Amino acid sequence: MDSSKVSPATLADPIDTLLSAHGLRRTAAARLVLGLLLAHPDTSYTHAQLLATLQDDAHPALDRVTLYRLIDRLTQVGLLLCRVDVERVRRYQAMPSSVYAIPHFECQSCHRDSPLSGALESSADDLERAAQTALETLKALGYQGLSVDFAVRGVCVDCASGAPGHA
Helix, strand or coil, rough: CCCCCCCHHHCHHHHHHHHHCCCCCCCCCHHHHHHHHCCCCEEEEEHHHHHHHHHHHHHCCHHHHHHHHHHHHHCCCCCCCEEEEECCCEEEECCCCCCCEEEEEEEECCCEEEECCEEEEHHHHHHHHHHHHHHHHHCCCCCCCCCEEEEEEEEEHHHCCCCCCCC
């Protein structure tokens, strides 16, 4: 057999690899949810939005309790970032493995969540170092399952200017 030709079946699925590396079962539901979130890394979803998106895409039915348990497990092992917005609603998004803090802006009027990585590009290295230092310090003290949420809250430009469709 020619070793230069590798069949697609022999290549490891990156989602299966991630799930296995974090000690999770590679179920169809886990692959579906993690695949969706990894495909949209700058988007955060509520539980209801995830459920609606998965049902709209004509995927096999996934009940809300199974989804709750699954996103909880994915968050516990560090594959998802869970944030609680000003309305106390949990939002989930994929957690890049190389990122210690994902800065974002939450509008207190329209509740949009916008990544700030571009806006804070000149400060990104300082933010990463500060987050990494805080996590390492807490880990050395025995804390586990750590993540950093850097949220700036206020009113977005559209809402502040009274743009149509925003209140």
